[in-house]
Amino acid sequence: MVKTVVGDEAQVKASEETLSASTSPAQLSASSDRALAYSLIPTPPTDSGAPACSLLRAKPAAKAASSGASSSLDFDVDWLAEHARQVSRMLLGGMTVIGIYIWASEASFKATSPAVLSQVLRAVSQVAPLYGTGVDERLLIHISYSPRRWACRICDMSSGRLRPCDFKYSKLLASLQTFRCTYNFEIRLPVVQAEPFKKVISKAISHLTKQVQNAKALIDGVLFLDGMDNTLEGPHNVEFLVPFKNNLPAEGVAGLLLFAGSVSALAYLGPKESIAEVISDLKLDIITSLRSRLDIILDEADDDSTTNNLENSLSQKATQVVFHELRAPYSFPFPRRILIPWLAGSYICDYLQQSETMEDAMERCKEVMSLEADMGNYSIVEPESASAATLGSFWDVVPGALSKAPSEPGLKEMNSGQNGSRKTHGSSFSILMAFVVLLIAVLVGCIFTLSATLKT
Numbered sequence: 001m002v003k004t005v006v007g008d009e010a011q012v013k014a015s016e017e018t019l020s021a022s023t024s025p026a027q028l029s030a031s032s033d034r035a036l037a038y039s040l041i042p043t044p045p046t047d048s049g050a051p052a053c054s055l056l057r058a059k060p061a062a063k064a065a066s067s068g069a070s071s072s073l074d075f076d077v078d079w080l081a082e083h084a085r086q087v088s089r090m091l092l093g094g095m096t097v098i099g100i101y102i103w104a105s106e107a108s109f110k111a112t113s114p115a116v117l118s119q120v121l122r123a124v125s126q127v128a129p130l131y132g133t134g135v136d137e138r139l140l141i142h143i144s145y146s147p148r149r150w151a152c153r154i155c156d157m158s159s160g161r162l163r164p165c166d167f168k169y170s171k172l173l174a175s176l177q178t179f180r181c182t183y184n185f186e187i188r189l190p191v192v193q194a195e196p197f198k199k200v201i202s203k204a205i206s207h208l209t210k211q212v213q214n215a216k217a218l219i220d221g222v223l224f225l226d227g228m229d230n231t232l233e234g235p236h237n238v239e240f241l242v243p244f245k246n247n248l249p250a251e252g253v254a255g256l257l258l259f260a261g262s263v264s265a266l267a268y269l270g271p272k273e274s275i276a277e278v279i280s281d282l283k284l285d286i287i288t289s290l291r292s293r294l295d296i297i298l299d300e301a302d303d304d305s306t307t308n309n310l311e312n313s314l315s316q317k318a319t320q321v322v323f324h325e326l327r328a329p330y331s332f333p334f335p336r337r338i339l340i341p342w343l344a345g346s347y348i349c350d351y352l353q354q355s356e357t358m359e360d361a362m363e364r365c366k367e368v369m370s371l372e373a374d375m376g377n378y379s380i381v382e383p384e385s386a387s388a389a390t391l392g393s394f395w396d397v398v399p400g401a402l403s404k405a406p407s408e409p410g411l412k413e414m415n416s417g418q419n420g421s422r423k424t425h426g427s428s429f430s431i432l433m434a435f436v437v438l439l440i441a442v443l444v445g446c447i448f449t450l451s452a453t454l455k456t
Helices: 009-017 061-067 077-090 106-111 114-127 197-213 275-302 309-319 358-369 411-455
Strands: 004-008 023-031 034-040 053-055 073-075 096-103 137-145 148-156 162-170 177-190 216-219 236-241 256-269 330-333 336-341 347-352 388-391
Touching: 004 009, 009 034, 034 096, 034 137, 073 106, 073 114, 077 096, 077 114, 077 347, 077 358, 096 114, 106 137, 114 137, 114 148, 114 162, 177 197, 177 275, 197 256, 197 275, 197 309, 216 275, 236 275, 256 275, 256 336, 275 309, 275 347, 309 330, 336 358, 347 358
Parallel strands: 004 034, 004 162, 096 137, 177 236
Antiparallel strands: 023 034, 023 096, 053 073, 137 148, 148 162, 177 256, 216 236, 256 388, 330 388, 336 347
C-alpha cells in the first residue's frame, strides 16, 4: 500500500511552472510503500485541438449564483488512455505509468465526482498494467492553481475509493543506476491447427515470459543471489541463464513453430530499491518490448490510411502468414528498438519499422513525451541492428516430420519422381560396379596367364 509519493525535485517543480489546464499521465515507479515520481508528462491536445481535460459548460448565471456550485472537470477518457498507452510503450524497465495529475482550481476539483476520477484512473490502469507487482492502486496528483498547492491521493482500483497520501521532494534521477542486457531467444512451440498471427505470436511471447521469469541472472559476471546488495556504481551488464530443455517430441505433434530473435533491454534501479526489483524490471522490459513490437505490427497492418505501401505490405504480409502451411523458414522484420536521451542521463525508447528514420522517432517523442530540443542535441543509441523474427519451417523443425507432411499441389508427383529417380540411379550404380569388378577380374586373369606363358 502506497503511503508516500517522492517526486524528483528539479523535474516536478519545472513541470509545475509550465502547466496548463490539462490532465496527464504521471510517470512513476512503485516500490513497496512508496511511489517515485520522476516526471509529469502533459497530455497533448486531441486531434481536433481540444484539451484532454476541460471544465463542463457552466450553468446559467442565476442558477449558479443561487446554488453556489462550481463547474466540474470533464475528461476525454479515451484520449487520456491512448496517451498513457503510448507513454508506457516508451518507458524502460523500472519506470511505468501509475496514475495521472490534474492542474485545476480547488473548487473545480472538489466539484468533480470521485467516481469520474476513478473512471479515468481505471482506463489508464487497463492500458498500462503493472505486471508482476501485485499493486492494485493508482496515483492521483492534484495541483491547484487557486490556491497554489499540491495534494496526492491513492485510488484503490477494486473499490474506487480515494485516500490521501504524503508528498515529498528528493533528487531521484541523479541516483538512478542502469542495468542492461541483450537477450537472444529461440522458442519451439507445437502447432496443431491453423491460428491467426496475433494468437500464435502471443502464445510464443507467453512461453518466453515463463522462460525469462525462471532464468538466473549474472550481474557483471557474478551470479545473482537473493539478498545481494548493490555496492557498485555505474552501468551494469546482465546475462540471463536459461535452463536447457530437450526438443519437444514429434509424436502426436502436427508441427512446431520456431520463433527466434534478439531483444536489447534496459532497467533503472531507483533509490532504496533492491537488486531483486531491478532484475525483475529487466525481465519485464524484455517481455513488454516484445509485446510493444507485436502491437506496432498489428497497428500498422490494420492502418488503411498509411501512405507507405511498402511498409503496409510488409506488416500485412506478416499478419497473413498461415503457419501450418509454411514449407520454408520465413523471416519478417521486427520493429527495431532505439534509445533516446531524456532526463538527467536517463533514456526513453521508441521502435522503428524498416522504412522509418530517426526523425520519425523524434517526432513521436516530441508529441508523446513533450521533448522540445532539436534532434541535433540528442545522441540516439542504437543497441539493436536490423531486427527480425524468424519463423522456422513448419515441417523442417520436426525431426522426421517431412514424411508426415500433407502434400501440396504438385508436391506429391515431384516427390514420386524424385524417389523413382533415386531408385533408377541406385540400380545403374549397382550394374556399373558389377561391370567394373568383372573387368578387373578379367584383367587380373590375363596378367597371370601371360606371366605363366613367359615362364614356360
